[in-house]
Amino acid sequence: MLEQLRDAVLEANLALTAHGLVTLTWGNASGIDRERGLVVIKASGVPYASMSAADLAVVTLDGEVVEGGRPSTDTPTHLALYAAFEELGGVVHTHSTWATAWAQATREIPVLGTTHADFSPFPVPVARELTASEVDAGYEASTGAAIVDAVGDRCTAEVPGVLLPWHGPFAWGATPAAAVENAVTLEQVARVALLTERLRPQPRPIPGPVLAKHFERKHGPRAYYGQR
């Protein structure tokens, strides 16, 4: 049961380290089996070097643990995202260096080039600050709600990630592997955007036609990028 999903979630967690997005244990990837209503997620505080399928937990959408050790402390955030967005198959959270710098600066990442436009036509948003009572009562679930607010009425394929203020990025996709790919892209977009501002403090925004072209040729109905 869930063997394929477990494999995909284990692979996604290991990919976070391989891509340099994770220091020590700070990150987690999950995946969902929509039919069974079960989420597989990294257990809390587990080191990546020796991670195996046994270090994954299985929880219901209500957060009840069905199998494995204590799930990641961020599990309620993942669950809020799966509940809000039916199309999601995987969710990733990290404290990756460059995206975290933007998060700590509480600044959205502007669309400065085609690398960003290949990923999203919008700036990467910063979720709103939680109130003290939201932090006290269900901090992690409130965090999920704030991310959902930040996506707003846009579709998750156009907003594949969000920054938590003073914290770091969340990213998602149709599968755990796609969520990792979006987390990798968000990190690189964050890095190059910071460097771009060093070279030109107020960068000229990417012209609209080029932005649209890049997003559409990769994700639009007439996409012609990749093997299909």
Next chain:
Amino acid sequence: MLEQLRDAVLEANLALTAHGLVTLTWGNASGIDRERGLVVIKASGVPYASMSAADLAVVTLDGEVVEGGRPSTDTPTHLALYAAFEELGGVVHTHSTWATAWAQATREIPVLGTTHADFSPFPVPVARELTASEVDAGYEASTGAAIVDAVGDRCTAEVPGVLLPWHGPFAWGATPAAAVENAVTLEQVARVALLTERLRPQPRPIPGPVLAKHFERKHGPRAYYGQR
């Protein structure tokens, strides 16, 4: 047929990853067989980790696919360069971090040192912005035309690469391996130039005699660098 060229192009694509110029699938290297008029290029959206000769496409100079999967979306740009510059044997495109920062800042890279002078006696130019109609009708071929404009009446050995505004670098050479070497050099030149400006916002330009000496000792008619 084309076996040697296929090997060279595969090796060039893998070298892009080995040199850290490529994130995920964002980059492509090609090579040309001038006698047959055929170009070998990476297929679109293919991951580098498992790439083999089967992940290469063969196209004519008119862009007709002769063998393999869908070629890189950037193929028309490569073809425009091969058509304009007979001396080119290889072309490379990446979104490498530091060169992309200059591209997103829409700034040419000034000649700040001998690493640059060993590569080119000119600043690395930024190609002109495309018009909305150029983007709509044949974006990738128009991109190639803009690169050709940026080289202008100089020879490609003196302008071994160009930045696409809001996008990233293209580089080239007599072979796919030489194109990769120029892409690696351009990235390092971009990196050190950005750091130099941190230490001195208006760096003094490299004196003319040193610039000329370095380019000439490596590329001039009386070059004395390397084994010959």
Next chain:
Amino acid sequence: MLEQLRDAVLEANLALTAHGLVTLTWGNASGIDRERGLVVIKASGVPYASMSAADLAVVTLDGEVVEGGRPSTDTPTHLALYAAFEELGGVVHTHSTWATAWAQATREIPVLGTTHADFSPFPVPVARELTASEVDAGYEASTGAAIVDAVGDRCTAEVPGVLLPWHGPFAWGATPAAAVENAVTLEQVARVALLTERLRPQPRPIPGPVLAKHFERKHGPRAYYGQR
């Protein structure tokens, strides 16, 4: 005798290199056996690449060498920390890049995000400057005393590391491995804090409730992070 501690200290020293905190021989990790009153520490100037248990020295709390070659020149600093703080089981010193930049800038690291809050509720302090006579008479022991002053009346679990001005970080923990983990965290906190200031010169401090939540959920009496 001390075999387990020797293994732990060797592993901690090797982990410093594996985490990229050490250039050449610049760093050292130690551990203590409280019952026997013996400290195991890296020998002075030994390269990491070929390090074995034979490159460790054993010293008393008075600094007398019991076994092995000349101990690290920084040994008196380690001993001062073990003497002042009974709860410490391991101590680490490095010249890691980003933490050393803050140390050379003689600036404490402000709490800019949850990565920091997961580690400590306080800014990372800078120890006071030594007087000329402190430098002359027992420089390394005086350094230890200055670190103890910087912790002040707080507990070491809340101040898991300190910056030496113009020098670099010291970090500690209940075991040599925990000390390494704190050194890794301090370096990443230092790196992201520097980058955050590039994006926003006067960053808004992390709100108090989020800071408290993160430190408490990991280290407080009702902690719910990790497997327990």
Next chain:
Amino acid sequence: MLEQLRDAVLEANLALTAHGLVTLTWGNASGIDRERGLVVIKASGVPYASMSAADLAVVTLDGEVVEGGRPSTDTPTHLALYAAFEELGGVVHTHSTWATAWAQATREIPVLGTTHADFSPFPVPVARELTASEVDAGYEASTGAAIVDAVGDRCTAEVPGVLLPWHGPFAWGATPAAAVENAVTLEQVARVALLTERLRPQPRPIPGPVLAKHFERKHGPRAYYGQR
């Protein structure tokens, strides 16, 4: 003949790559046999990945090639240093990223911390600009003369490296391995100094007593660092 020196020079060249100081073929290490008056140096333009003892050249102090392919174009610079400073056993030149940024900014590296003080009590100097006629007639030998001028009446153990303006670093030592170690240190000192200035534009200089203490405990007559 010279087998041991050849091994040491090969190892030093390979260490440049292992320490990340070299891109492509841009760097060279040499060593000298003072009794025979012969210098072993990397051949020009040779790739590091496949380098073997056969890729080394042997030259006299007058620059006559005794064995091997064409020596590095920078050979006359190395020879000038060996001629001027009898105590040198190894010389290294690279275009390493951070030291090259300072060189391109034509700024000496100030002594901002103990990492620098462990290496040299002086700022890392920038050699003077060559005149046009020095560039024309014997550029590489003139470069050597300018480095000798930059060391001045100080001893090479106190000035273990120099920056060439708009170019990059030279470093040296009693052996090829010691020269590599100084090149590695110079690069790290350059990196942390640049980052320090980001955090504090006009850093307070390291206090004199700490500077003296660190240089003396490692290199002075009563040094107590390392195994002796």
